[in-house]
Amino acid sequence: MKAIHRLALAVSLALPLSALAGEVEVLHWWTSGGEKRAADTLQRLVEEKGHTWKDFAVAGGGGEAAMTVLKTRAVSGNPPSAAQIKGPDIQEWGELGLLANLDNVAEQGKWDELLPKQVAKVMQYDDSYVAVPVNVHRVNWLWINPEVFEKAGAKPPKTLDEFWAAADKLKAAGFVPVAHGGQPWQDGTVFEDFVLSILGPEDYHKAFVELDEEVLTSDKMVQAFAALKKLREYIDPDAAGRDWNRATGMVIDGKAGMQIMGDWAKSEWTAANKVAGKDYLCVPFPGTQGSFAYNIDSLAMFKLNDEENRKAQEDLARTVLEPEFQQVFNQNKGSIPVRLDQDMSEFDSCAQKSMADFKEAAQGEGLQPSLAHGMAASSYVQGAVFDVVTNFFNDPNADPKQAAKQLAAAIQAVQ
Numbered sequence: 001m002k003a004i005h006r007l008a009l010a011v012s013l014a015l016p017l018s019a020l021a022g023e024v025e026v027l028h029w030w031t032s033g034g035e036k037r038a039a040d041t042l043q044r045l046v047e048e049k050g051h052t053w054k055d056f057a058v059a060g061g062g063g064e065a066a067m068t069v070l071k072t073r074a075v076s077g078n079p080p081s082a083a084q085i086k087g088p089d090i091q092e093w094g095e096l097g098l099l100a101n102l103d104n105v106a107e108q109g110k111w112d113e114l115l116p117k118q119v120a121k122v123m124q125y126d127d128s129y130v131a132v133p134v135n136v137h138r139v140n141w142l143w144i145n146p147e148v149f150e151k152a153g154a155k156p157p158k159t160l161d162e163f164w165a166a167a168d169k170l171k172a173a174g175f176v177p178v179a180h181g182g183q184p185w186q187d188g189t190v191f192e193d194f195v196l197s198i199l200g201p202e203d204y205h206k207a208f209v210e211l212d213e214e215v216l217t218s219d220k221m222v223q224a225f226a227a228l229k230k231l232r233e234y235i236d237p238d239a240a241g242r243d244w245n246r247a248t249g250m251v252i253d254g255k256a257g258m259q260i261m262g263d264w265a266k267s268e269w270t271a272a273n274k275v276a277g278k279d280y281l282c283v284p285f286p287g288t289q290g291s292f293a294y295n296i297d298s299l300a301m302f303k304l305n306d307e308e309n310r311k312a313q314e315d316l317a318r319t320v321l322e323p324e325f326q327q328v329f330n331q332n333k334g335s336i337p338v339r340l341d342q343d344m345s346e347f348d349s350c351a352q353k354s355m356a357d358f359k360e361a362a363q364g365e366g367l368q369p370s371l372a373h374g375m376a377a378s379s380y381v382q383g384a385v386f387d388v389v390t391n392f393f394n395d396p397n398a399d400p401k402q403a404a405k406q407l408a409a410a411i412q413a414v415q
Contacts, residue, residue, distance in 0.1 A: 022312030025054040026299070027073075027083040029066045034267050034332035041328045045319045051312040056080055074098055079302035081313045085131065086298050087122060087375040093300060094125025100301040100310070102129040105317045114321065114339050116362035122375070123298060131300040132317045135326075135335035138354050139262040139293040139370040140193050143248070143269075144281040148175055148257040156283050160197060160227065163286040167234040170257040177234035179256035181242035182394070184386040188372035190231065190260045191389045194224040197287030201365045204291075208371040211381065211415065216408035225400035228393055240394075251280070260285060262295060262373070266334035266350055275348075282350040284357065292361035295373035296338065384410035 024046060030039040043053040058066035063084065070083050074096075085093060093099055106112070106129040112120060115133065123131045142163075144156055149166070152173035157163040167177035180186065196204045199220045206212040207221065215221065236256075239247075248268040250256040259265060269280050276282065284291070301317060304310050319325055326337035331347065336354045340362075344352050361367040369375035374382060388410050392403045 021050040021052065022306065022308035022310070023052040023054055024082065024309070024312045024316045025056050025080040026316070027056040027058065027066055027070055027080045028299075029058055029063050029084060031057050031059040033271075034334075038329040038332040042316075042319065042325055045322070045325055046312070046316055049312075049315045049319070051315060054080075074302070081304060081309060082299040082301050082316060084297060085300040086296055087369065088378050089374070090122065090131050090298070090300050091125055094130055098302055099125060099130035100303045100313065102132065102301060102314070102317055105129070105314050109318060109321060111321070114341065116340065116358075116367065118362060118367050119294075119296060119338060122296060122369075131298045132320045133338040134297040134299060134320055135330050135333060136338050136354075136358060137262050137264060137295040137297075137333075137335045137373070138358070139189060139295055139373060140196055140285040140288045140291065141261060141263055141265070142283050142285045143251055143259045143261060143265055144283065145251050145254055145257055146279075146281055148251075148254050151175075152257065154257065156281055157286045158283075158289070160286050164230070166257070171234060175254075176236045176250060176256035177258060178231065179247040179250035179259045180231075180235040180239045181244045181247045182235075182240040183243075184390045185372055186244055186247075186261075187228075187390045187393045188382075188386050189262065189370075191224065191228050191385075191393075192293060192370060192372050193260055193285040193288065194227045195221070196291055196293055196368065197285060198224045198227065201291045201368050204293075204368055205365070208376040208385075209369065211377065211411050213408050213412070216411065217404050221404045221407070222400045225392060225403045228389070229398065229400060232393065232396070262370075263334045263336075263350070263354060266348075267332075270334070276351075277349040282353065290357075290361065291366040291368060292358050293368050293370045294358075295370045295375055297333075297335075378414075380414040381411055384414045 028039060030036060046053050058069050066084065073079050079098060111129065119133055123129055123133055152169045152175060154166040154169040157166050170177040195207065199207065203215050206215040244261055245268050247259055248265045251259045252269060252272050252274065274280055299320060301313055304313060321339060323342060326339055326342055330337050336351050336358060340359060344355050371377060371382060371385060385407065388403060388407045392398045
């Protein structure tokens with residue numbers, strides 16, 4: 001028996017360390033059709049490296065449910081290997097001392113060269129990488145049904161004046177000019193596009209990242225509220241509570257001419273077998289050419305005790321930035337790869353345009369974090385802005401000048 005034990009010990013010592021593969025547990029909310037296919041691809045690629053994938057998908061509410069579960073797990077000292085966390089929330093988890101250092105992986109993978117500096121900074125806490133970016137969503141898109149535009153004699157707008165002119169023609173021809181879903185985050189998305197258009201990227205940054213009171217109450221911010229008020233004339237009376245994808249469906253079905261929405265809307269057009277550039281057009285929201293309001297999905301990595309699980313976690317981080325995953329995930333999600341060197345030849349014309357604009361915006365001040373999608377400020381600030389914007393949008397008698405003051409006061413109250 002002793003000989004057998006000695007043989008077993010000798011065999012175990014002779015096995016390479018890689019044979020002792022680790023486990024990665026990933027908390028995410030990629031549960032819809034295209035998102036699930038994308039997450040399944042990540043699982044396959046990690047398993048091909050010899051590790052075990054433990055899926056921890058929590059559906060619902062844009063991640064609110066997932067965050068509740070994560071907090072419970074983290075507080076009890078049992079966090080997952082990785083969790084879908086983004087924007088300023090990464091900093092909050094970093095301050096708690098719970099995130100793993102990915103600097104070695106980042107150095108080997110040349111992340112500093114692959115990623116725009118603005119994106120790299122979001123993935124770092126205290127100048128060290130603690131998260132890996134999965135994709136880039138562009139928020140400031142306008143989606144157009146060209147057939148509806150042709151019937152109404154309207155032209156795709158490049159300025160806000162042209163936007164209102166097109167909306168008038170669509171309305172006169174009996175179409176809903178702008179398909180909208182009356183939910184706070186959708187109101188916030190439209191509002192931030194008006195802010196980016198009217199204030200420009202630098203003052204947008206001062207307002208929503210620096211929370212500058214002077215800019216928040218400026219004449220241009222009043223103009224942004226006035227534009228939001230004017231938009232009410234061009235949406236249908238049933239918009240309240242409508243989900244974004246139902247609004248997209250109105251444009252696909254030819255009931256409406258336009259939708260102001262991020263590039264996840266493209267997944268609905270793709271599912272309806274529509275072709276970008278032919279069946280639908282994507283143009284930067286009028287007045288925001290050269291600017292790119294971004295929303296980035298990312299996986300933050302938590303400190304682990306088990307060495308093999310740590311290796312598996314690092315392999316997960318590497319895999320996320322590999323070209324194969326970047327292509328499959330983003331083609332399913334409607335977003336674009338976060339790698340600046342990604343081959344875009346197999347992506348559609350909207351994605352190719354988005355990548356070109358992303359690179360151009362990253363060269364200057366044009367690349368800006370979306371407030372409505374949790375990239376620019378804390379969830380408290382975002383909630384305060386949503387409250388002011390939605391209350392204003394739903395009150396026909398609301399005063400734009402008063403709203404700008406309320407916006408500054410609401411943000412001040414939650415800082």
